Amino acid sequence: MYAGVTKPMLQLVLAAVLMFVVFRAASAKRAMVPNRLQFAGEAMYGFVRNSMARDIIGSRDFMRFVPYLFALFFFILLNNLFATIPFIQFPTFSRAGMVYGLAALSWVIYNVAGINKHGFVGYLKLQTVPAGIKGPMLLLLVPLEFMSNIVVRPVTLALRLFANMLAGHLLLILFALGGEYLLFEAAGAVRPVGLLAWLLFIAIAFLELLVQFLQAYVFVLLNAMYISGALADEH
Template sequence: MNLILPLASEGDSGGGFVGPNIGEFFPPVVLFAGTPFELNRIMLVRILVAVVIIVVFWLGTRRMSVVPGRGQSLIEMGLDFVRVGIAEDLLGKKDGKRFLPILTTFFFMIVAMNLTGTVPLLNIAGTSVIGVPLVLAGIAYVTWIYAGLRKHPGKFLRNSLFPPGVPVGLYIIVTPIEILSTFIVRPVTHTLRLLMNMIVGHLLLVLFFLATSFFFFEAPGLFKLFGIGTLAFGFVFTLFELLVAVLQAYVFTILTAVYLQLALADEH
């Protein structure tokens, strides 16, 4: 659990309670300062997550057998969750298998990066800065547009912008709305939904644990008892953040599958 008390922001004078601020998401450079490859704590968390995912899947699948061991069973359960519960359920067996690699990558990458927000010493999600959510949403955006164009090369964009069955005179209203909702709002909300949940979750946890530190070590007299309440709330919100970490990965992945389903639908 995230019971390591976060440090106050730079510039804190040490007197009184200082809450979290947006500077939490712009930590100082740790390695390679002044070069195009400079790394801060969040970038190191992302690299660590990538390495951990690769190692875990390699260890769990290097000795595949008909009767799976414990590691192989866990990996297969996770893969089956994405394959059956998301890919095949929404896209069918053929298209589900086709897009399973990207959906699987999205789910496990986002889960792992979200969970680092509750890991002691890491204490921040790799998805809490816009870079990763934006890149993943961009990949999803290009993928479902490519899928639609490939399956319906002559109709995808036309039917997306000029929905069949709408009176011709209404296209002057409908088409701008379709452009905005499908090709602009969709990727923006796909990005922000993941990003903002991770930002808010981090700020709440930092707030509770900073308040706990303040009440226990700085508050006078009986005010120290408030630290018990903030610590309890911090513990509860840590559990809640674990749930949100998995839920947001599921939501991001299933929305990608839904967009693919819409792009591949025969109506196009």
């Protein structure tokens, strides 16, 4: 059955288009003395390149993953910021299916990177057999390491982003609608509580801006850590 196009689907497309337009414009007329747009674009690129890709993955292998991490960070950030942009006001990644799609893509990328470097068997051993452990203890640790490093990682990666975006959105709705009800519908004695609820709504909205940035940062940082672990020579 055809379900139609949903608002989160349109937001994903909008985020991709906005990213392409802004960063294409920032890099179209590069100069030794950059204009404001070029300077902003280079600063954002440098933030992801240096603080997440190079520092986490290492100077030998990081450059080939910078385009992915850069696009991933700003794609997630922009979709998170949609929650506070007027007339949109919906975090795209409060829909679990959207987040698990990103997590699945990340899972493929860091596992393929590890397999390309170590081979399938070597990579599987790297991810499931702790260094220095021998004997019967491996019967317990190998299944645990397999579940933790191969199976559970993409689930927890997605769940963290999804839960934070959903919880923040619900909290804003609670204080906004609750404040409106108390101010205009409830008895006079509790109306001042509605004003307090609206003040808390404003404070939480500013806090959500920080959360939206941090969740994009953490998602990409963990991706860089997983890539680094996949390329490492020892688990």
